[in-house]
Amino acid sequence: MPKYYQPEIETASYDEIKKIQNEKLVKQVHHVYNNVAYYRNLMDEKGVSPDDIKTVDDIKKLPFLTKADLREAYPYGLLGTDLKNCVRIHSTSGTTGKRVVAFYTQNDIDLWEECCARALVAAGGTPQDVVQVAYGFGLFTGGSGLNGGSHKLGSLTLPMSSGNTDRQIQFLMDLGATILCCTPSYAAFIGETLAEKGFKPEDNTLKAGIFGAEPWTEEMRHDIERSLGIKAFDIYGLTEISGPGVAFECEEQTGMHINEDHFYAEIIDPETGEVLPEGEEGELVFTSLDKEAFPLLRYRTRDLCVLTRKKCSCGRTHVKMCKPKGRSDDMLIIRGVNVFPSQIETVLLNEGYTPNYQIVVDRENNTDTLDIYVEMQPDQFSDVISDLQEREKALAGAMRTMLGIGPKMHLVAPKSVARSEGKAVRVVDKRKLHD
Ligand code: DLL
Numbered sequence: 001m002p003k004y005y006q007p008e009i010e011t012a013s014y015d016e017i018k019k020i021q022n023e024k025l026v027k028q029v030h031h032v033y034n035n036v037a038y039y040r041n042l043m044d045e046k047g048v049s050p051d052d053i054k055t056v057d058d059i060k061k062l063p064f065l066t067k068a069d070l071r072e073a074y075p076y077g078l079l080g081t082d083l084k085n086c087v088r089i090h091s092t093s094g095t096t097g098k099r100v101v102a103f104y105t106q107n108d109i110d111l112w113e114e115c116c117a118r119a120l121v122a123a124g125g126t127p128q129d130v131v132q133v134a135y136g137f138g139l140f141t142g143g144s145g146l147n148g149g150s151h152k153l154g155s156l157t158l159p160m161s162s163g164n165t166d167r168q169i170q171f172l173m174d175l176g177a178t179i180l181c182c183t184p185s186y187a188a189f190i191g192e193t194l195a196e197k198g199f200k201p202e203d204n205t206l207k208a209g210i211f212g213a214e215p216w217t218e219e220m221r222h223d224i225e226r227s228l229g230i231k232a233f234d235i236y237g238l239t240e241i242s243g244p245g246v247a248f249e250c251e252e253q254t255g256m257h258i259n260e261d262h263f264y265a266e267i268i269d270p271e272t273g274e275v276l277p278e279g280e281e282g283e284l285v286f287t288s289l290d291k292e293a294f295p296l297l298r299y300r301t302r303d304l305c306v307l308t309r310k311k312c313s314c315g316r317t318h319v320k321m322c323k324p325k326g327r328s329d330d331m332l333i334i335r336g337v338n339v340f341p342s343q344i345e346t347v348l349l350n351e352g353y354t355p356n357y358q359i360v361v362d363r364e365n366n367t368d369t370l371d372i373y374v375e376m377q378p379d380q381f382s383d384v385i386s387d388l389q390e391r392e393k394a395l396a397g398a399m400r401t402m403l404g405i406g407p408k409m410h411l412v413a414p415k416s417v418a419r420s421e422g423k424a425v426r427v428v429d430k431r432k433l434h435d
Contacts, residue, residue, distance in 0.1 A: 003315065005121040005153065006114065009261050010316050014309070017317065020261050022055045024289035029053045029062070031080060032295050038069070038077045039297060056264055059287060060275050065299045067095055067329075070240065074098045080295040081105060091139040092239035093331075093338040096346045097402065099139075102239050103293035109148065111290065112242040115259045116149025119248030122257075122314070123208040123233040125179055127154035130205075132175075134168055134182035134190070135213065136336070137161040141243025142213050146181040149245065155179070162186060162336075165193050176205040183336040184216035184224060184232070188366035191227030201229030210235050212244060214333040215324060215433040221253075234323060240299055241286045247321050252313050255320035262289055265319060266298070267307055270328040281306045283328050284321065302329045325434055332429065334361055335368045337405045341426050347402045348374060351395055358417045362430040370407040372399065375417050 004010040012020075032039050033050045042063040043049070052061055070078065071094050079086075081103075088104045104112070120131065131150040135142025143161055150157040158171055162182060168190060171177065180187060187209050194204065206228055212235035224232045236256050237246040246263055247256035258265050266275055267282040276282045284305040287297050303324040312320065332339045345355045356375035361368060374395070382388055392409040400406040418425060 002121060002126065005118040010118060010257075010318065012261075012317060014317060017260060018056065021264055021289060024261075025056055025059065025264065025287065026050075026053060028287070028289055028291070028295055029297065031292075032297055035080045036078055036295070038073045039063075039065070042069075059264065059266065059298065062287075062298050064273065064285065065296055067100065067300075067302075070100050071095065071098050075101045078294060078296065079103055081292050086293045088144075089139075090141045090144070090239050090243060092141075093340060093343065093404070095340045095342045097343070100239060102242075104242075105292040108242070108291055108293050111262055112145060112245060113148030113152045115242070115245030115248075115262065116145045117152040118149075118259065119210055119233070119235050119245050120146075120149050120153050120155070120179065122248055122250040122316075123179060123210050123231070124251075125150075125153055125155060125208070129153075129155040129178045130158065130176055131155045131179045131181065132158045132160055132168070132172055132177035134160045134162055134180065134186060135244075140336075141237065141239050142181075142183075142336070145237070145243040145245055146210065150179075150181075165190060169194060169197065172204060172206070173199075178205055178207050180206055180209040180228070180230070182209075182211065183213050184211040184220055185214065185335070185363070185366050185368065187211050187224045187228065187232070188220065191224055192366060195227060201227060204229065206230045208233060210248070212236055213336045215326075217432060217435050219432075219435070236321065236324070238286075238301060238303075240294075240296055241288060241301075242291070246286070250312065250314035250316055254312075255308065255322050257312070257316045257318040257320055258307075260318045263287070264289055265307060265321065267305065268300075270302075270304075278307055278309060281325065284324070302327050302331065304328055323434075330427065332359070332361060332427065334370050335405055337403065339370075339403050339405070343402050344372060344399065347395070347398050351398055353377075353380070353395075356417055357426070358428065359426060360428045360430070368431065370405065371410060372407045373410045373412050373417055375414055376411050378414050380411075381413065 029050045048061045086103045091099045091101045133146045137143030209232045233249040235248045237244040247258040249256050264287040266285040270283040284301045284303045304326045306322045358373045360371040396409045
């Protein structure tokens with residue numbers, strides 16, 4: 001059984017990797033400077049020229065990019081090539097009304113899918129496998145990324161998308177799926193549903209699962225492994241940097257190897273922006289090294305993380321990131337969808353409500369719940385239940401359009417949202433997401 005998808009690069013020595021990174025970075029910085037006016041201006045403002053960047057050690061001279069920059073440059077301002085060279089977009093939540101839109105050339109897609117194929121092979125995948133992709137397809141990167149990776153590997157691919165659990169289970173059992181790809185909460189739900197239908201873990205043909213897009217604990221890993229009778233692997237990524245497969249777990253299950261021949265990782269102090277040494281916790285920052293359409297230099301992910309170069313028993317040499325330990329902003333991931341409180345606030349203002357609200361997130365039967373409590377103004381107050389229900393329904397619809405998931409809305413009396421020391425607590429997250 002092949003152990004690596006691209007053995008040469010996945011097991012290259014640190015010196016070899018660094019050499020590749022240096023060469024690619026120099027090229028990428030010139031590419032960005034010559035083609036992305038938005039970033040060229042940031043570099044000019046900082047007084048950095050592309051010739052100042054000779055190795056990855058010079059990267060700290062470059063300015064950071066944030067989600068706010070992506071919003072400002074929306075939609076085409078960070079495009080690194082002519083639109084006619086692009087073959088696809090994917091998109092994820094922005095902090096307010098504007099979404100993040102990432103562009104891909106065919107080459108970008110090929111490299112991204114290779115990263116996903118590496119993840120599949122690390123989970124024991126071969127061309128003989130049947131890979132059930134139950135991440136969402138569409139603007140979200142999860143479905144297409146793993147689907148493409150599975151094609152590259154030559155496995156039989158079931159592009160199920162998420163949801164319709166009865167059909168998932170029917171295909172899983174009838175077509176003998178051996179690798180399941182979906183969010184960890186959906187994997188747990190599938191495991192639970194299989195048990196409810198009377199199946200034992202050994203009744204299915206699954207051997208592994210590749211689960212990511214949201215935080216999950218070791219406890220959850222054990223539950224999933226037990227209920228499905230598989231080995232569960234973590235996978236990390238973000239739309240801005242390509243999608244799933246930026247980093248993936250190997251059989252050691254002690255963190256995720258970053259595909260650092262394509263993405264250069266740094267850990268910074270989120271307050272000062274200072275680069276921190278290996279082993280220290282801080283915010284993960286990525287520089288794409290060979291992207292054509294959407295090349296981002298020093299993109300601040302807001303994910304809090306630790307990097308390590310400790311030798312890995314799997315033989316891969318690429319740096320490992322731990323499971324993200326939280327966020328340095330207020331983004332929530334609910335049912336695999338990224339949600340910012342500022343998006344909720346934008347809808348409330350658009351719909352004529354004051355932004356006095358509380359978001360309550362919980363998890364029932366491995367499915368996230370989202371309840372939003374909104375205070376009415378005295379002139380909006382009504383004690384006619386049908387009237388309130390009507391307005392809650394309309395507001396839930398507007399929220400679904402903005403967020404991509406439907407919350408349960410609760411219109412409540414003025415001044416009834418809990419306040420602590422005079423300030424409203426905006427988010428109550430009752431889930432256990434981190435170890
Ligand atoms: O979630 C890409 C993806 C799809 C990754 C499928 C893995 C599997 P976005 O929607 O742009 O992209 O969300 C990116 O999700 O910054 C993290 O905060 C979070 N995230 C992604 N993977 C993990 C993970 C996809 N394994 C944001 N553990 C990231 C914890 C994760 N958080």
